Every structure is written in C-alpha cells, then in structure tokens.
Amino acid sequence: MDLSSIANNINYRYQQSSRMQIGGAVSGLDTQSIIEKLLEIESLPLQRLNDKYTQYTNLQKAYKKVSEKIREFYDYITNFSLQATLIPKTASSSATNVLTASAAPSALDGTYNIDVLTLATNSIFKSGKLGREIQATDTYASIDTRYTPVDNSTVKIKIGSQEQQITISHSDTINDIISKLQQAFTDLGVSANITFQDGKLKIESSKAFQISNVSGNFTFVFRLNDASLKQSGTTFTLESSGDIGVYSTFKTLSSLGISSDTTIKINEKEIALKTSDTLQSMIQKINNTVSDVYAKYDDKSGQVVLTSKTTGDNIISVEGDNTVLTSLKLDDVNSTFVLGQLAQVRVTFNGVTEELSSKSNTLTYNGLTLNLSALGSAIVTVGTDRDKIVERVKDFVNKWNEITDFLYTKLTEDKVRGKSEDQMSEDEKLQGLLKNDAFLRRIFDKFRSFLTTNVNGKTLGDLGISSGDTGRGFQNTMRGKITLDENRLRKFIDDNGPNAVWEFFGNTESYKGLAIQLKEYSWDLTKFNGEIDTVAGVNGRLEREKRILSKRMVTMMEYLQKKEQQLWAKYSALESALAKLQAQGAFMAQAFVQRK
Structure with a gap:
C-alpha cells in the first residue's frame, strides 16, 4: 500500500x-x-x-485570505487617517517662474506675499589655468598642450562649391596662419575678419563656410573640430571651442612639475596622488574620496573646479605641500573661492512681515513650502480643497464596502458542488469553509458596529454616510454596506469647517477618530500573534x-x-x-x- x-x-x-x-x-x-x-x-x-488535516490546512489558508484582505484595509486606513489626506490644501503661485508652493494641513488659508531677495548658491573653488599662455607670435610647432602639431598640415576652406587649400608648417606663427587663412577667404571672394585672442582663434565671414583637415591635425590643435558655425545677421562666426593653451585631461602630474608621489587634503579628506596620475584620474580620486564636493576639470578654461554638493555657505578647504598646490594652481595666489550664499525671503501674511533664510532653495513657513527658482515677487494663495475631501471620503466608503462585502460573502457562501477536488482551483477549494464561522462572524459584527460609533458627539450619519436602507429592507445594514450623500457631506464641511472631517476620522489630542479606531482594530487582527494568528498562525490553534x-x-x-x-x-x-x-x-x- x-x-x-x-x-x-x-x-x-x-x-x-x-x-x-x-x-x-x-x-x-x-x-x-x-x-x-x-x-x-x-x-x-x-x-x-x-x-x-487537509481541512485544517485549508482553513488556515482561508483565514490567511481574510487576514490579507484586512491588512489591505489597514494599509489604506493608515493613509486615510492622516491630516494630509483629510485636510488637503491647495497652494497656487502668481509667478511660477519665481517660485512654486505646496501647503501642509497646518498651513493657514489666505494670501501670502512673497519676495525672493536672494537664491541659495553653491560654494565654488577654482584653480588657476593649467596650461600655457599662447601668443600670436608662437609657432605652430609649439602649440603642443593638447596635440602634437603635424608639420605641413593641409587645411581646406569651402564656401558654396568653391574651395581653397592652405598648408601650415611647424615654423609658421599664429600670425602667419591668420594671414594664410585671410588670403584663402579673399581668393574665394569673401570678406573675413580673423583674430586670435585669449587663446582662441576666431573667424568671421560674410558667407557660410566649412573648414576641415585634408591632412594633419590643424583643426584639432586650434579646437575648431568641435566648434559650431554660428550666424548673427549676415555674419558667420567660427571660434575655438576652448583655450588652445589648456592642457588635456591626459596630462600627467609629473609633466606639471610634481616630481614625487604626494597627498592633498580637500575638506579634511586625504587624497593620495601619484606622479603617473593624469588630470582625469586625479579628478576621479577626488570624487571617490570627498563626499561633499563635486570635482571636474574644465578643459575649456583649464581649471580644476570644486563645487559643494549642497547650497549655502559651505567652506571648501584645500591643503597640501605648497609646491604641489602651486603646480596644480590650487594655491592661494592662483585659485579663487566664492562662498555660496543663503536663500533669503520676505513673507507678509495677515499684515505681519517676516524674513527667512535657508541653505537651500526650499523653505518652509508655518506649513507652507516654497520652492524658489528666481529673484522676484509672487502671491501665494492657500485654501482647503473641499472637493478633494469629498473624493477621499468617497474612497473610504468604497473601501469599507469592499472589506465588509468580502467578509459577508465568506460568511454566507456555499461550498463548490459537482467538482472533484482535483478539478477545483485553490479559491474553489477554500470556498464555503468559513460559512457561519463563529470567529469570522465576530470579526464581521465588530466591523459593522463601527458604523454607529459616536466621535465627539458626531456620527457617520452627520457626514452623510448611511446604510441607505431607510424606508426599505435592511439588506445593506445586514451586509454592513454604506452609501455617501455628497451634498450632505459638503454641507457638513461648510457648517463645521474644513478640518471637521479629519477631526471625525483622525487622531486628535482629545480623542481617537473613527479611522484610528478601525486602524487599531485591523492591526490587532492581523499583527504577528494577533487574533487571526492565534487561530491560523504557525503557533495558532x-x-x-x-x-x-x-x-x-x-x-x-x-x-x-x-x-x-x-x-x-x-x-x-x-x-x-x-x-x-x-x-x-x-x-x-x-x-x-x-x-x-
């Protein structure tokens, strides 16, 4: 067997x-x-x-379904009972480009005049330029801060269907190169103005043009390869995307004059540097070590830039050997530091003016949250959203009917007939197991008893919530089903104030509202070693x-x-x-x- x-x-x-x-x-x-x-x-x-044994196992599963459903209701009622849910506030700004606003339940309704005096900014520490000052008299061969110039590089200038080529040799100065370019534009019949200033080559032409390498790397050396042609009126301008004397991110610290491995400190955090480190790997080390600062290397200007990650008056300190700091242009002579400023706001409400300051551009004032984005003035209007209160009470009615209908169905449903157990789904096997169950009946009756709860002299009926059975049968009452009269609820809010609904459902200092009582009972049923657990849990009956x-x-x-x-x-x-x-x-x- x-x-x-x-x-x-x-x-x-x-x-x-x-x-x-x-x-x-x-x-x-x-x-x-x-x-x-x-x-x-x-x-x-x-x-x-x-x-x-199988019957007990299925009973445990059936009770678990009940517990899960009540826990869903518990999760819902926990959020429903919050002030933010039942006292929904609206806050509108007359100048959203200056600020936006939101209001907590504690914010007073009314009009707030807001003046944004300053915005919070980040502290910034910048090194001096890492590179060389390139002069117009320097030769093409000497511009080796980013690329090694190729001798006899050939450049093509194209305007429409016409084009001209020029050859740039190592011995050509920048002035010589400007003359060759100027002549090429003249030969193409176009007037052009070509200058070199602040490490950038600038070409202005009366017609659109293209400049490209035929051979060599001229456009890379002069940083024209990633520059875009811009038009202003009838003038077309192409300018170096950055200072051509700036070092690339692949420059090693040894080539900057640092002769041995060393350390620097940023905001008291020590960063170990090797002579073989590049500017790029140094930046990575800083970001991996210092949590309150973001570092980057600006290869347009050749500056190491340290920015505080939070706004406000945050100090950025840089320490180390003077020779090392000088080589990196992080010393006091070459570097600059701009302390971040606080956000400052003037608020006028009900004739009272107050000034607020904050490290961030988000400030709170008596339950009102202001998100600043620009200097200027705005009027913020705060009110209580009555329609949203009605919607949320309507949601409560639906959730209540869902849980009581579930419990009532479990108490009254019959077992599945005409199917063998092998043919049944899991839900069908559990159907009817809790019919007329004494324990479930007690839970259902307890839930239904909450419908008559008196909270500080008020009942659900005062809010327009009832079984809807008046003058008819009592089917809804038996099932614990309720309905909402929205007009009566709105009148209740108008007569008792916008906080009245939360005071009925929520947790005040003086008493526990209906939602809090429901929450506590649901928790007592579904918690570990709770009432359902003592029957159907791992240590239950x-x-x-x-x-x-x-x-x-x-x-x-x-x-x-x-x-x-x-x-x-x-x-x-x-x-x-x-x-x-x-x-x-x-x-x-x-x-x-x-x-x-």
Missing part, C-alpha cells in the same frame, strides 16, 4: 518497501489484491485523519491541532506498514505450506504408481 501522498501532506519521511512481493504462485490467489483490500479497510481511520493529528497519522502509518508486512508473511507461509502439501501429494501418488 502506497502511503506517500499522506506522508507528503504531513512532511513525514516515508519510504515504501523495496522488496518485490509475488503471491498466489501455488494457491492461485490474487494475494496482492487481497492484502490491499484488507489494508484499505484498516486505513479508513487514517484517511479520516488525513481529511481532517489550527496548527496545534494539525501537530496532534500528524503524530497520530505517523503512528497509524507505521502500524499499517507493519500490518502489511505481517499479511505478506502470513500469505507467504500459506504458499509455502501449500507447496509442501502439493509436493507430498505428488510423492504419494508416484509411490502408488510404482507398487502397481
């Missing part, structure tokens, strides 16, 4: 006999069937215990019953296994005796034949 399915049900390690049993060889009896039928009768008590049943089932399975072995032993003995009797009969028959 295979008891493995029952054993799996109770997590019992069951091993079926591996011995091959063959019966009826002599007697002709179907020993296997006989023993199975006998054991089937013997196992009826075990089957009944297994059915009870049903689990204890299952442990008792499983012990009895194990004992019974062991008995059946022994019984099976005994039966096989008896029938084997029978077969053996019959075999001997058959042999004796054959011997005697043979003996009589020989005498004749």
Whole structure:
C-alpha cells in the first residue's frame, strides 16, 4: 500500500518497501489484491485523519485570505487617517517662474506675499589655468598642450562649391596662419575678419563656410573640430571651442612639475596622488574620496573646479605641500573661492512681515513650502480643497464596502458542488469553509458596529454616510454596506469647517477618530500573534491541532506498514505450506504408481 501522498501532506519521511512481493504462485490467489483490500479497510481511520488535516490546512489558508484582505484595509486606513489626506490644501503661485508652493494641513488659508531677495548658491573653488599662455607670435610647432602639431598640415576652406587649400608648417606663427587663412577667404571672394585672442582663434565671414583637415591635425590643435558655425545677421562666426593653451585631461602630474608621489587634503579628506596620475584620474580620486564636493576639470578654461554638493555657505578647504598646490594652481595666489550664499525671503501674511533664510532653495513657513527658482515677487494663495475631501471620503466608503462585502460573502457562501477536488482551483477549494464561522462572524459584527460609533458627539450619519436602507429592507445594514450623500457631506464641511472631517476620522489630542479606531482594530487582527494568528498562525490553534493529528497519522502509518508486512508473511507461509502439501501429494501418488 502506497502511503506517500499522506506522508507528503504531513512532511513525514516515508519510504515504501523495496522488496518485490509475488503471491498466489501455488494457491492461485490474487494475494496482492487481497492484502490491499484488507489494508484499505484498516486505513479508513487514517484517511479520516488525513481529511481532517487537509481541512485544517485549508482553513488556515482561508483565514490567511481574510487576514490579507484586512491588512489591505489597514494599509489604506493608515493613509486615510492622516491630516494630509483629510485636510488637503491647495497652494497656487502668481509667478511660477519665481517660485512654486505646496501647503501642509497646518498651513493657514489666505494670501501670502512673497519676495525672493536672494537664491541659495553653491560654494565654488577654482584653480588657476593649467596650461600655457599662447601668443600670436608662437609657432605652430609649439602649440603642443593638447596635440602634437603635424608639420605641413593641409587645411581646406569651402564656401558654396568653391574651395581653397592652405598648408601650415611647424615654423609658421599664429600670425602667419591668420594671414594664410585671410588670403584663402579673399581668393574665394569673401570678406573675413580673423583674430586670435585669449587663446582662441576666431573667424568671421560674410558667407557660410566649412573648414576641415585634408591632412594633419590643424583643426584639432586650434579646437575648431568641435566648434559650431554660428550666424548673427549676415555674419558667420567660427571660434575655438576652448583655450588652445589648456592642457588635456591626459596630462600627467609629473609633466606639471610634481616630481614625487604626494597627498592633498580637500575638506579634511586625504587624497593620495601619484606622479603617473593624469588630470582625469586625479579628478576621479577626488570624487571617490570627498563626499561633499563635486570635482571636474574644465578643459575649456583649464581649471580644476570644486563645487559643494549642497547650497549655502559651505567652506571648501584645500591643503597640501605648497609646491604641489602651486603646480596644480590650487594655491592661494592662483585659485579663487566664492562662498555660496543663503536663500533669503520676505513673507507678509495677515499684515505681519517676516524674513527667512535657508541653505537651500526650499523653505518652509508655518506649513507652507516654497520652492524658489528666481529673484522676484509672487502671491501665494492657500485654501482647503473641499472637493478633494469629498473624493477621499468617497474612497473610504468604497473601501469599507469592499472589506465588509468580502467578509459577508465568506460568511454566507456555499461550498463548490459537482467538482472533484482535483478539478477545483485553490479559491474553489477554500470556498464555503468559513460559512457561519463563529470567529469570522465576530470579526464581521465588530466591523459593522463601527458604523454607529459616536466621535465627539458626531456620527457617520452627520457626514452623510448611511446604510441607505431607510424606508426599505435592511439588506445593506445586514451586509454592513454604506452609501455617501455628497451634498450632505459638503454641507457638513461648510457648517463645521474644513478640518471637521479629519477631526471625525483622525487622531486628535482629545480623542481617537473613527479611522484610528478601525486602524487599531485591523492591526490587532492581523499583527504577528494577533487574533487571526492565534487561530491560523504557525503557533495558532489550527496548527496545534494539525501537530496532534500528524503524530497520530505517523503512528497509524507505521502500524499499517507493519500490518502489511505481517499479511505478506502470513500469505507467504500459506504458499509455502501449500507447496509442501502439493509436493507430498505428488510423492504419494508416484509411490502408488510404482507398487502397481
């Protein structure tokens, strides 16, 4: 007899006999069937215990579904009971380009005049320029701060369908290059003004043009490869995207004059630097080490820029060996530091003016949050959104009906008929298990009793919430179903003030509102070792019953296994005796034949 399915049900390690049993060889009896039928009768008590065990397991699952549904309601009612939910405020700004606003429930309704005097800014520390000052008299070959110039680079200038080429040699000065470019534009019949100032080559033309390398790397050296042609009126301008004397991010610290490995400190955080580090890897080390500063290398201006990650008057300190700081242009002589400023706002409300300051551009004033974006003035109007209160109470009614309908359905639904257990879904197996369940009935009745709760002299009926059964049957009342009269709710708000709904549902200093009471009861039901857990949890009543049943089932399975072995032993003995009797009969028959 295979008891493995029952054993799996109770997590019992069951091993079926591996011995091959063959019966009826002599007697002709179907020993296997006989023993199975006998054991089937013997196992009826075990089957009944297994059915009870399965029933308890399904009951646990059914209660778990109830617990999950009530926990969903608990999560909802927790948010519903907040002031922010039931006292929704609106805050509108007359100048959204200056500031936007939002209001907490504590913010007073009215008009606020806001003047944004200053915005909060970040502190910035900038090094001096890392690079060389390139003069118009310097040769093309000497401009090697970013690329190594290629001798005899050929450049093409194209205007419309016409083009001109010029060749730039190492010995050409920047002035010579300007003259060659100027001549090329003249040969193309276009007037152009070409200058070199502050490390940038600037070409202004009366017509749109293109400049590109035929050979060599002229446009890269003069940083024209990533520059864009701009038009202003009838003038077209192409200018170097950055100072051509600035070092690239791949410049090593040793090439900046730092002869040995060293350290620097930024905001008391030590950064270890190697001579083989590039400017790029140095920046990465700073960002990996210093949490309150963001570092970058501006390869347009050649400056190391340290920016505080938060706005306000934050100090950025840089310390280290003077020689190292001088080489990196982080010393006092070459660097500049601009302290971030605080945001300052003047607020006038009900004739009272106050000035506020903040490290950030988000400020709060008596429940009003201001998000600043520009200097200027704005009028902020704060009010309570009555329509949103109505919508949220309507949501509460829907959620309430959802939970009570679920509980009532579980109390009244019948079991699925006409299907075997193998044909049922999980939900169908659980259907009807809690019909008229005393524990679930107590939960449902407790929920329904909250409908008559008096909170500080008011009931749900005052808010326009009722069962809707007046003058008709009491089906809604029996099911705990409620309806909302929105007009009565609006009148309640008008008569009692915008905070009245929250004062009925929420947690005031004097008393607990209805939503708080519902929240606490839902928590008592669903928490660990709560009321449902004591029945259906891992240490609950049903689990204890299952442990008792499983012990009895194990004992019974062991008995059946022994019984099976005994039966096989008896029938084997029978077969053996019959075999001997058959042999004796054959011997005697043979003996009589020989005498004749």
